Amino acid sequence: MKRTIWKNILAGVWILVALAAFLPAAGEISAAGPAATVPVYRTATPPVIDGKLDDPVWQQATRFDDFLTFKPDFGKPTSEKTVILMAYDRTHIYFAFDCRDSEPARIKASVAKRDGIDMDDWIGVVLDTFGDQQGGYLFEVNPLGIQLDGMINADGNGDASFDTVWESKGCIHGAGYCAEMAVPFKSLRYPFKKKMTMGLLVSRFIGRKSEQTSFPGLRPEGGGLMSQAQRIELNDVKFERPVEFIPALTYDRGSSQDEGRMRSTGRNSNFSLTGKLGLTSNLTLDASYNPDFSQVETDAGQIDINLRSSIYYQEKRPFFLEGMENFNFATAMEANTVGAIVYTRSIVDPLLGLKLTGKVGSRNVLSGIFALDEYPGDVAAETGDSELAGRNAAFSILRYKRQLDQDSYVGGFFTDRSFAGAGNRVGGIDGRWRLNNTSYFEYSLFRSFSRERDAERGRQGHSLGLRYNFSSRRWNVDAGFFDLSSDFRIDTGYVTRTGITMVPLFVQYSMYPRSKFFQKIDTFWWSYHLLDKPSDLFETYNHLVLRLNMPRQTQVRFDAILGNEVFAAQRFSLSGWRVRGYTQLLKQLYLEGGYRRSDRIFYDEEAPFQGKGNTADLFLLFQPFDRLSTSLGLSYYDFHRASDNQKVYDYTIWRSRTTFQVNRNLFFRGILEYNNYWKKLNADFLASFTYIPGTVIYVGYGSAYQKLKWSSEDRDYFPSDDFLQTRRSFFFKASYLWRF
Numbered sequence: 001m002k003r004t005i006w007k008n009i010l011a012g013v014w015i016l017v018a019l020a021a022f023l024p025a026a027g028e029i030s031a032a033g034p035a036a037t038v039p040v041y042r043t044a045t046p047p048v049i050d051g052k053l054d055d056p057v058w059q060q061a062t063r064f065d066d067f068l069t070f071k072p073d074f075g076k077p078t079s080e081k082t083v084i085l086m087a088y089d090r091t092h093i094y095f096a097f098d099c100r101d102s103e104p105a106r107i108k109a110s111v112a113k114r115d116g117i118d119m120d121d122w123i124g125v126v127l128d129t130f131g132d133q134q135g136g137y138l139f140e141v142n143p144l145g146i147q148l149d150g151m152i153n154a155d156g157n158g159d160a161s162f163d164t165v166w167e168s169k170g171c172i173h174g175a176g177y178c179a180e181m182a183v184p185f186k187s188l189r190y191p192f193k194k195k196m197t198m199g200l201l202v203s204r205f206i207g208r209k210s211e212q213t214s215f216p217g218l219r220p221e222g223g224g225l226m227s228q229a230q231r232i233e234l235n236d237v238k239f240e241r242p243v244e245f246i247p248a249l250t251y252d253r254g255s256s257q258d259e260g261r262m263r264s265t266g267r268n269s270n271f272s273l274t275g276k277l278g279l280t281s282n283l284t285l286d287a288s289y290n291p292d293f294s295q296v297e298t299d300a301g302q303i304d305i306n307l308r309s310s311i312y313y314q315e316k317r318p319f320f321l322e323g324m325e326n327f328n329f330a331t332a333m334e335a336n337t338v339g340a341i342v343y344t345r346s347i348v349d350p351l352l353g354l355k356l357t358g359k360v361g362s363r364n365v366l367s368g369i370f371a372l373d374e375y376p377g378d379v380a381a382e383t384g385d386s387e388l389a390g391r392n393a394a395f396s397i398l399r400y401k402r403q404l405d406q407d408s409y410v411g412g413f414f415t416d417r418s419f420a421g422a423g424n425r426v427g428g429i430d431g432r433w434r435l436n437n438t439s440y441f442e443y444s445l446f447r448s449f450s451r452e453r454d455a456e457r458g459r460q461g462h463s464l465g466l467r468y469n470f471s472s473r474r475w476n477v478d479a480g481f482f483d484l485s486s487d488f489r490i491d492t493g494y495v496t497r498t499g500i501t502m503v504p505l506f507v508q509y510s511m512y513p514r515s516k517f518f519q520k521i522d523t524f525w526w527s528y529h530l531l532d533k534p535s536d537l538f539e540t541y542n543h544l545v546l547r548l549n550m551p552r553q554t555q556v557r558f559d560a561i562l563g564n565e566v567f568a569a570q571r572f573s574l575s576g577w578r579v580r581g582y583t584q585l586l587k588q589l590y591l592e593g594g595y596r597r598s599d600r601i602f603y604d605e606e607a608p609f610q611g612k613g614n615t616a617d618l619f620l621l622f623q624p625f626d627r628l629s630t631s632l633g634l635s636y637y638d639f640h641r642a643s644d645n646q647k648v649y650d651y652t653i654w655r656s657r658t659t660f661q662v663n664r665n666l667f668f669r670g671i672l673e674y675n676n677y678w679k680k681l682n683a684d685f686l687a688s689f690t691y692i693p694g695t696v697i698y699v700g701y702g703s704a705y706q707k708l709k710w711s712s713e714d715r716d717y718f719p720s721d722d723f724l725q726t727r728r729s730f731f732f733k734a735s736y737l738w739r740f
Contacts, residue, residue: 037197037231038230040088040093040233040234041086041088042087042089043060046089047087051171052180061085061087063086064086064202065081067217068213068218072549073520075217080100082202093182094180095183104173107177111144111663113659114148115150117140119590121142121177122140123140123179123204123205125200126203126226128198129190129196129198130189133154133227133406134154134226135226137162138150138158144171144626145168149166153325154224155225163321164693166187167182168181168182186240189284189358190237192237194235194236198232199229199231210550210552220473223436224407227407243276244276245737247735248734248735250269250271253267253729253730259715260712273289274286274289274319275287275288280358282359286354286355289351302635303653305649306639306649312343315344319353320355323367324342326399327342330442330444330465331466334504337502338493339494341493342399344369347373348375350374351373352371353372354369355368363404365399365403365411367399369396370395370396377392377393394417394418395415397416398414398415399412408434412428422451423450424450424492426448426449426489439468442465442468446462446463448460461486461487464484466480466481467480474509475509477506477508481502481503486498499534501531501533503528505526509524511523516551518549520549523546526543527540527563539566542561542563546558552585554583556579558579559578561574561575567601568608578597589621593617593618593619594617597614610643611639611641613640616634616636617633628658628659629658629661630656630657633656634653634655637652650677653673655673658670671683679719683703684703685701696735700731701731705723706726
């Protein structure tokens, strides 16, 4: 068996080497960004952040205006003029934007909640504060000055979960719009020294034209994203040690259906305290007692039956969000069944949390999480297991990265989860090696050690990942090799399948026709070929796509699928076809939807069978004016037995969401969701006031209804055509950021 595994590993290595040899090289690695470092203007008088560029500082500020497109094509002249102005003092860095628009009435902007501007026109900056070309802070505003902040990694992928304190304002006028930002250095992590060199990228998006521009101009042949950034110089910045405390109070009360009556389930009040201490200018310690007791908004409903693996839910709790980009790992491509080494939703109800994120020295990135989870002990108490009741699961996670040139790095992980004598430990290495300006190679190798409670022996498993990526203006090739043993396990992470050897391949060719209607045409083939080790059966999946990109944020794609999947030692067909598209049809109306018909599997370990079915989804967002938006979503899924075409089930979820944004701080939101499979209707209302991140007040009410009726004679519930309220709850949550 071991010899077979090593044969598979060597075969994967040779496949990637052959691809690297076949594809054209782009020469030696070079810093493709502007060669000269530009000193930023230092001001003695800070600007007033009001969205108007009439402050004297902007007359002398550092100016950049050499914007070029990178969507839909690279390096083309922009359709509208954009100017960025920069200045700084000892405590803040300031940005001003003059965004000209020949049709100002068609500018897309809304008074939205924080981080809710992705459907608008916007302009933003990425600051690589360490100048290490590995990523940076993202600060973005729409034409009305509504904020979005987050982190950008070396590939340009953004994560808007990061929130910090900064100031912005915007203003639409007769020639376009203007915006201003003031970002405190206290909100950033950076290497504190007399002279600092940072990387700067600026990007603007014009939705109705599907045009995205940047300064400096970006090229696929230019190497890593941040290696193409403009180098800027700042001197004599004041270091203010970040010290923050966020006390939070949560109160809730609820009722549930019990023998035909709504009965109280009790009242709860909880206090939590979160603190932040800047150990250095680039290393931060976070601590929290009883963090994130409640999730303010429930997860949107998903199809939750006939699944081979558990559903992945996005993290929404603030304590875990900051610094999560440090826990990303190499070889995390779409086909990899290891979705995450660190999946913090596995820490369900933390009592205590500690987190360390930042850098030691110029190249060493250190991140760690320790948490005690009350959830397993609470479940034991509910099930009557007195021996385990009240005991906590302990999570320990450590991540280290040594940064190299451009976006290259070497790193490692150690994770541990233990509960009542059972445990799981994972250790391993990962890294990226940039081969040249158009290609890089990644690897990951992890070993797991798992032991069940009272078991005499534990189990060991491994996960190996290799990845090669090549990217140019017309070609994008992403190839990998993955080998996971059947006993590989990560209790702190997310894994969908083990016991496989897989070779995935993605090949895309892009065309740029001389047409005002078709801006870009992509054709790509995505496939994987897999050996299911327990059954020794092969499976293959081939996905051929034609994708048409047009103005108004419009895209239409056509998919043909030829594939199969091995389950319970049997091979089943997955072949079918799909059509999908989205468009900002009008300034006030966005549409997205798709339809798929394909073969599928009924996942029953004892008696699986071949099926077929339809999948459809539709999303409509209507914004009659800039403070009001309402959306309607539909998800539909059905399953028919292939042998006799008998319908096994159908599953529909309707979801409506309406938000009235009074101003950038205050909004009211109502959500209705109906699940026809479970015959369940949820209705939720939320009022939220956010002054700055951390200073927030929430008031919410939720209720659930099911198509049931209570029979007093039978002392039981039965199906009904009418809705019966089964749950209601009220909650209040308030927190306040003390920043020193």
